[in-house]
Amino acid sequence: MKMKWRLIGKIAVLEPIGRFDAHNAPAVAEALTEARNSSLKDAIVNLEQVNFLDSTALATLVQGMKHCRQLGGDLHLCCLQQPVRIIFELTRLDKAFDIYETEAEALHAFAG
């Protein structure tokens, strides 16, 4: 899995690409940790190019969200493909995360 990450203002935006599972979840966790170490408390994980995620990936996102919230920030998700959305619904973690249709909406939510 490839992953891009960039900074928009003080918000870290991560873009994992491909399968997001136990084998490559550490890369996402590492990027979230790096963002946290850079004193960034808000993050967006753009899942537009993720076609599969497993329970380890979900756990990585939950940990990321917890850490952001511990710093007084949050972790938003956006652009979920249908198979990925189904996994969030199956686990009901769609209720726990703030999930947005577009990255712009996810960004805008931090501004609000």
Next chain:
Amino acid sequence: MPTSDSGLRVAVVTTHPPGKGSLNEYAFHFVRYLRTKPEVREVVLLADELPAGQRYHFATAEEDCELEEGCGLAPVRVETCWRFNALNNAPRILAAVRQARPDAVLFNVQFASFGSGKVSGALGLTAPALVKLAGYPTIVLLHNIMETVDLKSAGFGANPLMERVIRLSGNIVTRFVLAADLVALTIPKYVEILAGKYRAQNVLLAPHGSFEQASAAPDLDPPPGPLQIMTFGKFGTYKRIETLIEAFRILLARPGSPPLELVIAGTDSPNAAGYLAGLQAQSADLPGIRFTGYVAEEEVPRIFREAAVAVFPYTSTTGSSGVLHQAGSYGKAAVLPKIGDFAEVITEEGYTGEFFEPGNAASLAAAIARVIDDPEHRRALGRQNFIASSGLPIADVVDWYLLHFEELRRSRGGFETRPTKQRGARGGKP
């Protein structure tokens, strides 16, 4: 009604060591990690009554710094409020919840948690509905569902008519369980079944999780000495060892067989008292067979580490296997029954093993032989199981439950319990 100041007071209705009821091991690890969460201010264990002379023990605030989890564990208060096979467990549990006034209640149960009798088992499972009706956010972690339980193997349903009656009762009991706020299931298929058959909107998938935190790869080789073929659990209902003992005879009779030992680790199922004693007497002529009896929590690592292979002599499935997760965490190869549901579940979770036909001793002996005769293959199976067990520790699964509790409380207008920077009033970890 629940009341809170800072952090959650979580009640867990469950068995727990030293209690020997089913799911005690799962509860041990769940509570162990629940205590480490900064959102949790207190755990109230609503456990079953212990035999005379036994008591539940949890580290005090002073002692907990010596534990691997470190300082700052949430305290545990134990209330014994139910008894296996009693008919009044549901009202007793409700009374205990009212007394404890938790912010959220988790039931760690399966269909026979509250009794081996049909009536006691069913009546106990009305407790989640009562607790929810009393105003407490309630999640049931249901480890099996009636639709996939082989009632005969599980100790119920002596004849087909009775089985039909029990299935019907099971449907009613399932509806009671579904009256909880949320029902968590460990297998996607179970979620599909309950969502489809009962049109349940409140079911969710929460993976079983592995008991140990991911660590360095364990030694994939057993210690010197006879190769131990080990099975672990509560036996006599759907975990039966007759075929395993027969398979052991076959293995011993092989020309040039390496020194072997069969280790039966565990006790009778609460639904099958006397089962192991009977088999121990019947197999007294067999060299190299050892019945350990109850395995205390501190002895569990040694039992697994000494094993060359872990065998799962199941005749039906009741969901994911905590024992398989444990075997994986110790890097053990597994020999598993070819039961559609079970194979599907463990494959989904990334585990592997050699498979055998349930009830077929020759098939089981051959599967064990494929493992013990080929050290490289044994190590490869153990390595894959270790990787699978490292995937999602139960510590992470506990976080999911806390998120669900938070969401339930938010939807009821309770305050949020998002993690804070500090560990709250009890202080603790840096």
